[in-house]
Amino acid sequence: MTTISIIGSGNMANVIGTRAVKHGHSVELLSRNTAKAQALADEIGATVGTFGERPAGDIVIVAVLYDGVVDAVTTYGEALAGKILVDISNPFNADADGLVTPSSAAQEIADVAPDSAHVVKALNTIFGHVLAKGTPLDAFIAGDSAEAKATLAAFLDSLELRTFDTGGLGAASILESAALLLMGLARNGAGFDLALGAQVL
Numbered sequence: 001m002t003t004i005s006i007i008g009s010g011n012m013a014n015v016i017g018t019r020a021v022k023h024g025h026s027v028e029l030l031s032r033n034t035a036k037a038q039a040l041a042d043e044i045g046a047t048v049g050t051f052g053e054r055p056a057g058d059i060v061i062v063a064v065l066y067d068g069v070v071d072a073v074t075t076y077g078e079a080l081a082g083k084i085l086v087d088i089s090n091p092f093n094a095d096a097d098g099l100v101t102p103s104s105a106a107q108e109i110a111d112v113a114p115d116s117a118h119v120v121k122a123l124n125t126i127f128g129h130v131l132a133k134g135t136p137l138d139a140f141i142a143g144d145s146a147e148a149k150a151t152l153a154a155f156l157d158s159l160e161l162r163t164f165d166t167g168g169l170g171a172a173s174i175l176e177s178a179a180l181l182l183m184g185l186a187r188n189g190a191g192f193d194l195a196l197g198a199q200v201l
Contacts (some may be wrong), residue, residue: 002020002026002059003027003058004027004155005030006028006063007061007064009029009037009040012128013031015128017044018044020155021044024158025158027047029041029046030048052076055079060084069089070109074112086123087124091104091105099177104176105121105176106169119144119169120149120169121171122141125139125140125179125182126139140198141163142165142169
């Protein structure tokens with residue numbers, strides 16, 4: 001069993017938290033909206049921590065929209081030292097047909113996170129409602145720490161997510177572009193009940 005902390009109390013916090021609890025993990029929710037976090041915690045069987053204080057989990061999933069990720073990580077500051085920070089966001093423009101950052105959301109998080117924190121991009125290529133179905137899926141990750149990626153991969157594998165390592169944090173921008181591909185496919189005939197996967201021959 002792993003203890004994970006999720007910053008956020010919206011849809012993705014719900015989906016990831018629910019799947020984690022279902023597979024025997026402990027989940028801590030951290031949100032500026034304490035009442036919303038408590039309601040979600042009661043619903044899925046999680047606990048609520050104090051926003052801005054050191055998270056209980058070694059894995060901290062930043063489950064807020066892109067425009068709030070840097071602010072959230074900055075607010076926590078040194079409380080995130082030594083943690084694995086999982087960025088699931090996509091820096092889409094208003095029409096979700098382009099990206100608004102020249103680097104990546106993950107790199108922007110890394111720029112403001114404590115030096116000892118390990119940022120890993122993950123779960124940004126899976127629609128929340130697809131993840132909520134609980135079926136096995138492929139999950140792609142990117143990060144500079146092999147140890148952090150191995151720890152996260154073990155957790156994701158326990159959720160029936162087959163993990164593929166795409167490389168260093170520089171590959172986060174590729175995963176964000178892959179999310180654009182997914183969105184394009186969904187909008188142009190494939191529908192939104194799909195997920196990207198890798199076929200190993």
